[in-house]
């Protein structure tokens with residue numbers, strides 16, 4: 523029997539999928555990392571050229587290793603727009619079906635916006651906030667300061683874990699992108715996972 527937390531995630535995912543679908547995204551829910559891996563692989567035709575960026579959640583479900591070991595042309599961290607499928611994550615999602623991402627150079631968000639035929643977003647339900655405002659807040663005050671630690675930058679948030687809305691030359695919050703619809707229909711596919719993934 524599902525735990526209360528699993529039931530909570532599944533119920534919220536139902537609401538989110540309805541709203542993502544209304545915005546022309548593809549979306550599905552997987553309760554576990556293992557299910558999510560199989561679902562994500564089914565969305566990526568064998569033989570296709572696959573790149574990724576900002577894909578900690580995809581790494582955590584084993585997707586990047588599986589692509590490198592299998593019958594795909596996995597080109598790794600590649601955001602040049604020349605790939606068939608681009609794998610990424612989300613820094614925040616709102617229950618009404620909008621995605622928030624922060625980027626330093628803009629290469630990741632540019633691949634989400636235009637270029638690859640398909641974008642597959644792997645997102646744990648820990649990324650889902652009640653409102654767009656809260657999703658932006660999450661991206662700026664949780665995802666970005668943790669990414670600064672990963673990237674070993676010297677921004678003010680690196681010292682305290684708190685965002686100071688900085689203008690530091692190392693700032694990674696140069697592009698804050700809200701993706702509110704998918705065009706063409708179904709170009710952006712979400713695999714939502716009922717576990718905490720990424721940051």
Ligand code: SF4
Nearest residue numbers: 666679685686688695
């Ligand atoms: S302090 Fe700067 S780099 Fe850190 S989260 Fe805030 S805006 Fe981004």
